[in-house]
Amino acid sequence: MYPVITRVSIIALCLVGLAVSGCMPAVVPVAKTDAQPVQRLVASTPAQPPGRRQVLEALFTAAVVSQEVYARHDTLSVRWPDDLPISGELNIRIQKPDGRIYLERHFLATAAAEAGLGKAYQLPPGEYDVVLMPTPSEYYIGGLRVTRRIRVWVSSDPQ
Incomplete structure (x- = not known):
């Protein structure tokens, strides 16, 4: 017997454009489930001040x-x-x-x-x-x- 899926979890990869010069856009995982709001992970990238x-x-x-x-x-x-x-x-x-x-x-x-x-x-x-x-x-x-x-x-x- 296969397990019944009661909740769908979505994990998406978002292309985040940073507003600082010299940065390549970062791929940041965004986790979203039915029970939780969107959680973002911050990825640091090298940049000029x-x-x-x-x-x-x-x-x-x-x-x-x-x-x-x-x-x-x-x-x-x-x-x-x-x-x-x-x-x-x-x-x-x-x-x-x-x-x-x-x-x-x-x-x-x-x-x-x-x-x-x-x-x-x-x-x-x-x-x-x-x-x-x-x-x-x-x-x-x-x-x-x-x-x-x-x-x-x-x-x-x-x-």
Whole structure:
């Protein structure tokens, strides 16, 4: 004779996305039975301190380009507002949407700072992304994968 099942137990694996940079999503077992509420197990994963990510996100959000379309003799630049309450080191790239990098600059973003990125005639005409990102060691070694892309265009028109 087979035993009669009187209660069904459910064990599920949930993919938990962590809100901290540098973390791979963790598979966390979640146990649920008819008699108990959901119980969660917390799995620790290596990550950068959330404070640095928050600083970078605030710097990236506050950054503005001087214009979206650049004529040959215009200067490409990224600016930060006068009342920016934080500062931090970051990298700025100019690259094509397909990934070709034309310029990379290390910069300390502070209140009222402006990062000059050169004249538009140094780039072939077309569309580019101004990419704000952490320093190379934070991005590649530390796994701090937070970026902001600002689309700009360089015109062959001299005006």
